Amino acid sequence: MTSNEIILDGSVLEGGGQLLRIAVALSTLISQPISIHNIRAGRRPPGLKAQHAAGLRLVAELCQGRLSASDPGTKEIHYQPGSEVLLSRMYTADPGTAGATTLLLQVSFPCLLFSPESSPSTEHHTELILCGGTNAIQAPQIDYTAHVFLPFIRHHFGLAPTLQVKMRGYYPKGGGRVRILIPAVPGPLPSVNLTHRGSVIAIRGRSYVAGLPAHLAAAMRNAAVSSLQSRGIDPRIVDIETVKEEPHDAVGSGSGIMLWAETDGDCILGGSAIGVKGKKPTMVGEEAAEELVRNLAHGGCVDEYMQDQMIIFLALAKGRSMVKTGPLTLHTKTAIWVAEQLTRAKFEVREESASSFIIQCDGIGYTRARHTLIES
Known part of the structure; x- marks a missing residue:
């Protein structure tokens, strides 16, 4: 442990891999040593999985940083980023x-x-x-x-x-x-002002199978279209392609569907589902449609997944960003917590209605040219 190392409890809030990913990325950018303990403490099994370990090793390689043990199962890491990302x-x-x-x-x-x-x-x-x-x-x-x-x-x-x-x-x-x-x-990245979603003008999608009969992809697509129509979506704006992956383009067998809605306010929101053994393809299609409709229902400009993935970029941007979203997820609360622990970014969440919120962030205006942080 170094004298200026920031110590984070990996079990806070969502307490999973997202906390780890955001902390290590920010640590690398601002050259701030960190220590994370209780990694994925609430998961079974706890500690790093192979994917987390691979991500940590990758980021350490980017900047020639020093990383303590990163084997699967590791519950505590110490990370000293290098001075420059190559x-x-x-x-x-x-x-x-x-x-x-x-x-x-x-x-x-x-x-x-x-x-x-x-x-x-x-x-x-x-x-x-x-x-x-x-x-x-x-x-x-x-x-x-x-x-x-x-x-x-x-x-x-x-x-x-x-x-x-x-x-x-x-x-x-x-x-x-x-x-x-x-x-x-x-850099720095510009701030984001995204508070008016506009009307849905198109819903597109990709229903796919690999190593499975092509009719399963059609069944997922048809179920998704029917489900969207039953929830008031005009089927004329829905365009979902079906794909059977060629054997040379895929390893293993799998299926699923990805949907995304485009609005005249330049917003894109998604909904998806993965096929698993024992689940009917119609259920997969309906599940993706239900998720998309849920993400549209709150009137926000981003879906529940973009909500947390955008947080690190808002924190790095220069100036005040404002984005309208649905209810804050635990992943988003975790992302905000980590960003505020490691940077001077300040977040405020305001309730617009029972189901919509404004995430406001005063970002740090990060730039590597001066290898420091610019005040917004």
């Missing part, structure tokens, strides 16, 4: 399991966004090759990243990452492979 390289992370590639992206992506130069450079494009599961339970599907998360990042922060799914990977084999190219910017 850009314009290729990095690979592979947990050796079906652990979610999207969660590996969550911990590493913020670390690679900022160029050390004070003006834009075309040279700093960092390549990530992330292996594991692309469509897993208890994690965003890679289709969510492609159709909800990255469009949010591009539209509101002016960033231009690209994503390619080279191979789909399904539980329990994993074996998926995702390539992300991340151009760095000088």
Whole structure:
């Protein structure tokens, strides 16, 4: 333990992997040593899983940081970030399991966004090759990243990452492979003002199977369309493609559906479900539709998953951001807690109605050019 190390209790609030990911990413950006104990204390089993360990090792590699034991099952880590994130390289992370590639992206992506130069450079494009599961339970599907998360990042922060799914990977084999190219910017990121959602103008989706009969994808799609229509959605604005993955494009067998709604207020909200053994495909389609409708019902501008994923970016941005959301999730409360522990970002949550809230953040205006924090 170093004298300036910040100690975090990994069991606070959500008490899972998200706390770990946000803390390590922010620690890397601001060169702040941290110690996290009671990692995933409420989970069974507690401690790091292979996916968490792979993400920690990846981020330590990005900045040549020092990381204490990171084996699966580890319940306490000490992390001393290096002084500089090394850009314009290729990095690979592979947990050796079906652990979610999207969660590996969550911990590493913020670390690679900022160029050390004070003006834009075309040279700093960092390549990530992330292996594991692309469509897993208890994690965003890679289709969510492609159709909800990255469009949010591009539209509101002016960033231009690209994503390619080279191979789909399904539980329990994993074996998926995702390539992300991340151009760095000088920063700071702009603030976000997103309080008027507007009307839904389109609902799109992807219903897929791999190693299973194609009719299951059609059944999920049809059930989702019927469920949306029964909840007042005009079927003429719904467009859900069905996909049967080719054997050379996927490892293992799997199925699921990803839906996203687009509004005339430049908002995108998602809903998804994964097929599992014993669950009828119609139930999978209905579950995704119900989740999307639930995310639309509160009138907010982001869904429950984007709500917590945006927090680290609002904290890093310059100025005051305001985003209208639905009720705060435990993941979001955790993300806010970690951001305020490690930075000078200040969050305020105001209730608009029984089901809608405004998340306000006075961000720190982070830039790597001065390797310090700029006051907003």
